[in-house]
Amino acid sequence: MSMLFPKVGRKQPLLRLGWWLMVIVLALGVLTHLLPFYIMIVTSITPAQETLSTTPVLWPLHPTLAAWKLIFQWAENSGAGALLAGSAGEPFWVYFWNSFFMTSVTLLISIPVTSMAAYATSKLLRGRRARWTFLFFIGTLMIPLAVLLIPLLFLTLNFPFALPGGSIPTIPGTDEPFPTLSLYDTPWAIIVPGIFNAYNYLIFKGYFDTIPDSVLQAARVDGGSEFNIFRRIVFPMSIPVYSVVAWIQFYAVWDSFLWPQLVIQSNDKAPTALAIYTVMNNFINSGVMDRATALSQSAAMRSALAAGLSWNGLMVLALLQTFPIFVMFILCREYLLRGVRIQGLK
Amino acid sequence: MSEPVTEVAAPVGGSEVAQPAQAPRLRRRSRLETWLFLLPAALFQLVWGWYPLLMAFLISLTDAQPMLPSHFTGLESYIRVWNDPLVGQAFRVTFIYGAMLVALTFVFPLLIAIFLMELPPRLMRWMMILWFLPISVIANSILWRYLYNEQYGLLEYIATDILHLPHQPFLNDPHQVLFWLVFPSVVVAGPGVAGLAYMAALQGIPRSYFEAAEIEGAGFWRKIWTVSLPRLRPVIAVMLVYGIIQGLQDYTWPQILTGGQPEGASRTVMLYLFSYIQNQRYADATALSIYLFLAIFTIVVLFRTFFKEDPDA
Numbered sequence: 001m002s003m004l005f006p007k008v009g010r011k012q013p014l015l016r017l018g019w020w021l022m023v024i025v026l027a028l029g030v031l032t033h034l035l036p037f038y039i040m041i042v043t044s045i046t047p048a049q050e051t052l053s054t055t056p057v058l059w060p061l062h063p064t065l066a067a068w069k070l071i072f073q074w075a076e077n078s079g080a081g082a083l084l085a086g087s088a089g090e091p092f093w094v095y096f097w098n099s100f101f102m103t104s105v106t107l108l109i110s111i112p113v114t115s116m117a118a119y120a121t122s123k124l125l126r127g128r129r130a131r132w133t134f135l136f137f138i139g140t141l142m143i144p145l146a147v148l149l150i151p152l153l154f155l156t157l158n159f160p161f162a163l164p165g166g167s168i169p170t171i172p173g174t175d176e177p178f179p180t181l182s183l184y185d186t187p188w189a190i191i192v193p194g195i196f197n198a199y200n201y202l203i204f205k206g207y208f209d210t211i212p213d214s215v216l217q218a219a220r221v222d223g224g225s226e227f228n229i230f231r232r233i234v235f236p237m238s239i240p241v242y243s244v245v246a247w248i249q250f251y252a253v254w255d256s257f258l259w260p261q262l263v264i265q266s267n268d269k270a271p272t273a274l275a276i277y278t279v280m281n282n283f284i285n286s287g288v289m290d291r292a293t294a295l296s297q298s299a300a301m302r303s304a305l306a307a308g309l310s311w312n313g314l315m316v317l318a319l320l321q322t323f324p325i326f327v328m329f330i331l332c333r334e335y336l337l338r339g340v341r342i343q344g345l346k
Numbered sequence: 347m348s349e350p351v352t353e354v355a356a357p358v359g360g361s362e363v364a365q366p367a368q369a370p371r372l373r374r375r376s377r378l379e380t381w382l383f384l385l386p387a388a389l390f391q392l393v394w395g396w397y398p399l400l401m402a403f404l405i406s407l408t409d410a411q412p413m414l415p416s417h418f419t420g421l422e423s424y425i426r427v428w429n430d431p432l433v434g435q436a437f438r439v440t441f442i443y444g445a446m447l448v449a450l451t452f453v454f455p456l457l458i459a460i461f462l463m464e465l466p467p468r469l470m471r472w473m474m475i476l477w478f479l480p481i482s483v484i485a486n487s488i489l490w491r492y493l494y495n496e497q498y499g500l501l502e503y504i505a506t507d508i509l510h511l512p513h514q515p516f517l518n519d520p521h522q523v524l525f526w527l528v529f530p531s532v533v534v535a536g537p538g539v540a541g542l543a544y545m546a547a548l549q550g551i552p553r554s555y556f557e558a559a560e561i562e563g564a565g566f567w568r569k570i571w572t573v574s575l576p577r578l579r580p581v582i583a584v585m586l587v588y589g590i591i592q593g594l595q596d597y598t599w600p601q602i603l604t605g606g607q608p609e610g611a612s613r614t615v616m617l618y619l620f621s622y623i624q625n626q627r628y629a630d631a632t633a634l635s636i637y638l639f640l641a642i643f644t645i646v647v648l649f650r651t652f653f654k655e656d657p658d659a
Contacts, residue, residue, distance in 0.1 A: 003548075003556040004464055004566050004574075018566065023469075026461050030476045033536050036489050037481065039500070043492070051492075055507075056500040117387030124380040133384065140395040142587075144595050144642055146619060146635040150405060150628050151398035160393070162401035164628060166414045196390035226379040248539055255483050257598045258616070262623065273484045277602060280488055311492050318485035325480050333475055336542055 040315045040322075044068065048310035067312035071320075092275075096320070099271035102187040103253045103324075107246060110195045115242070117196075118204035119230055123216060134205070141198040149262070156189040156263050157182055189263040190271075194253060200245045207241035208234070240335035247332040251325050276317045283314065402632055410628035423629040424636075433634065435610055436618040437641065439524065443600070443614060444593035446528045452589055454535040456582070459544035460574055462537075477537055487602040490530045494603070517604050520611035527600055527612060540585045547581045548574065583653055587646055594642050 005019060043051055045063045071092060121133045140148075151162040158180040161168050168177040183189040211234065219229045235242075257273050264270050270278070406423060408416040427433055458477060462470055493500045494516050505514040516526050537544075555573050564572060575582075597616040600606065606613030615638050622631035 003551070003553065004460075004569050006560055019464075022461055022464060026458070026465075026473060026477075029458065029535075030473065033477060033534050034479065036486055036534055037479070039493070040485065040489055052498055054498050054503065056498070056503050113386045113390065116383045120380050120383035124376070124383065137387065137391055140391070140399065142591065142643075142646065143399060144591060144635070144639050146595050146616060147402045147632075147639045148395075148398045149619070149635060150410075150623065150632045151401040152394070153623070154401070154405075154628075155394070155398055162398050163405075164410050164412050164416060166411050167408075167416045192390075193394045196387050196395065198391075198395070201387070226376055226383070230383075244542070251480055255598075257484060257601075258620070261620075273482075276484060276488065280491070280602075314488055314492070318482070318488050322480075322482040322485045325482055329478065329480050333478070336474075336478065 037322075040319055044312050044315040044319055046312050048312055051311040067309060067316045070309055071313060071316045092317075092320075094268055095270055095272045095275040098187065098269060099254060099273070100324070102190045102271060103250055105187070106191045106194045106253050107249055109191070110197060110200070110249065111242065111245060113195055114197055114200050114245075115204045115238075116230065118201050119208050119234060122205050122208035123211070123213070123234075124226065137196075137201050138198050141202070145258075152193055153262055156193070157184045159183060184263055185265045185269060187269065190253070190256070190260055193259070194249075197249065200249060203245055203248075204241060207238060211237060243332035243335040247328055247336065250328045254325055255321075272317075272321050276314070276321060279317065280314055283310075402636065406629060406632040406636055408629055410632070412626050412628065416629075419629070423633040427630050427633045427637065430630075432610060432613070432618060433615075433637075436613055436615045437637075439610075439612060440594055440614045440616075440638075441641075443524050443527065443596070443612075444590065446524060447531065447593040447596070448586070448589050450528055451531045451535055452586065454532075455537040455541035455585075456544055456578070458535075458537045459541045459548060460570060462541075463545060463548050478542070479536075481534075481536075483598050484602070486530070486534070487599055491603055494526065517612075518608055520608050523604060523608065523612045527603060540589070543581050543585065544578060547578050551577045586653070587649065590645060590649070591642055594645075595638065 005015060039058075042057060042060050044067055045060050045065060046057045047062055047064050047066065050057050050062065117137060121130055121137065125133055154164055155162040158165060158168055159182070161178070161180060168180060170177050183192060215233065215237075216229055219233050224232070254271075255273060256271075257277070260271050260274050261277075264274060267275075267278075407418060407420060409419045409423070410416050462473055462477065465473060494502075496502055496513075496516065496518060499516075501516060502514060505511045515522065517523050551573065555577075556569055559569050559573050595616050596614065597620070600612050600614050600617060601620075604612045606617045615634065619631050619634050619638075622628075622634060
């Protein structure tokens, strides 16, 4: 695809040098980009005591799977987990399942809903109506999440009222407040607000805009219903944009942190992101991470370090948090470049 | 298509302009279908998008008692938040952090995208897989918390044992903490979604533009400057606005790495907002969020007036 280097005279030494320089810059950049993965993996197979040594371990001198085993034992019984997480000890797979459930359900509902709306705005509506619908859908894009945070919190607490619990209006003629539905502290509190996503809508619409109308007209003449045209013609043509959106949204929901921290209260409903944060804080607060207290054989140190856990355990958790995102990326990689056509906000 | 073809009075041929000429029954049906396509998304956008936005302004004008009935208090919470000395500090921190984040990391996806497009297809494929390899933000911030540790972190080791500097405070120094918060994003910068959008846009530039530039004698950088960048301008504008909005409300990274320490020197507006919520000061939190919204809105409007979209692109 070379565009910047000239077609003729590529063999000139100076140009050759330039090209190689660019490749080297890219290669070195990729190495630093991958450095975090490397350090995480190496740390995760280092013995607990060594992760606290003042000379950092850049090469696994005494590789051990102790931390991995402990984390997976923690997956089997909550004994070691209780030790790690204080009172917050659920088997690890509980958190993993919570994350997986909320992410996959969000994607399964959100992608059809968002893409159908984008398709209708792009292909089924025309003129002023299409423009207003478009504005209705992307109008919230530039609103910072911060503004929606508190009304959304109230809405999950007292659906359908975005009001604090004391302010629910009463049913006319009685003293009874209207019945409300609480999504708070359930996975639905994370799933439902994420179903329509203006950013994904924009990506979908940008892609559907590039599909020629003649393709659809031909199908309409053949008598296909709009839904069948969408399902049998448009969808297969648009696999790339679907995989881009799936990847972006999977990443965003799996790694979401602020919103779950607000709406998930009980420990057994927490996603992995929250659980890891809790474990990290417990580690730090109990002094396991502090060299001085760790070496002076504090009680917390004895329990965790003797079990073989320190930063190595946290890195195992971090890798487990990264792994599904990684898998999703591998699944979608072929289509990523073909699927993005952002048309700008006009 | 395996569908049985339903006989409708669609005009044969002339399908390009058939829309107004469709039979009334077909048009009515397709209008109904259009609404069915839009309805679910419209409902969610209304209930979980526009309605909370409206309520945010309303809640900020009340005292938003968690359990007791709330009262209309006018602008009281706005005034209270305005007079909170920590709010001023939080905004200062947020602006410095956001500006540094955008200034130091914005070019990398652009450069990486432009360079990647120069590679031969096979090499590009592999480089892309490696470059776009995603890392969990949570995982990355926990890793950096380890690297920044003042007793045994890798950075401390590099500073004292390799560079022979005195003991470095890193995240513990109020004057440096914001820089060190941004630093990881600079070192391990990846192209991310923005890079993907740039590459897609670069693919759409006609080859002839570059050939014409070449005949005119344009070199490597000159082509980037006069062909690639102007054509990418609309995408860059969108990504920059998005980057500013994201940078000014970053939460995960400062929360996990510092939690706002030391002495609030890294306490961004989002962190402070969160502490309001934890103290059940909902009205104040909403007022603060609307201040943040106004700040972001002003910046985006200013930016839009100075960075007009290319009429040509």
